[in-house]
Amino acid sequence: GAVVSQHPSWVICKSGTSVKIECRSLDFQATTMFWYRQFPKQSLMLMATSNEGSKATYEQGVEKDKFLINHASLTLSTLTVTSAHPEDSSFYICSARFGLAGAGEQYFGPGTRLTVT
């Protein structure tokens, strides 16, 4: 099956710094990638949808200036958490869609655990 990777798998950063998380589709071209956030023992909450070459669409309540998403190629999307604070500590998961809308399959990355100290 298709593989989606995330890097890093775990990152610790200091409050006030920025951290970048990469999401790559390794063996297919992803027209759309999605970023989710998951708090401990909770469900996945969609943060934003990114299409290659265009601006990301953010869900209500997600600060676009804080969570910068770039989808520069069909195999790479990045999420940058700017001026991180301890409340940004969470598990971030991306998914990538292959193929046409609706029928297109989606594959999840293994997630990135962010800890802000």
Add this chain to the structure above:
Amino acid sequence: AQTVTQSQPEMSVQEAETVTLSCTYDTSESDYYLFWYKQPPSRQMILVIRQEAYKQQNATENRFSVNFQKAAKSFSLKISDSQLGDAAMYFCAYRSNFTGNQFYFGTGTSLTVIP
């Protein structure tokens, strides 16, 4: 937005027995997909089974099967012959064919398998 409800935060099953996880959803759309995902301690989301709304036949994948009741907007997962490796968090998810194709997840059911 679509909502997905899993009313069982925790479930347990004896090894080799059968367990059913419940899921209901709310939508006004007629064309959509429903999924069950498994999330083990590694946190990697693993697709268990998928159901297309326009198909009346319930999906099955080896020991996993669903009971899809479209009119009732119900989508339960049955795990037969439960194994220790089935222990995980299970999420029910809805995906529209129209509105961006993002997933809407339920709150999850934590399944414990008792040896």
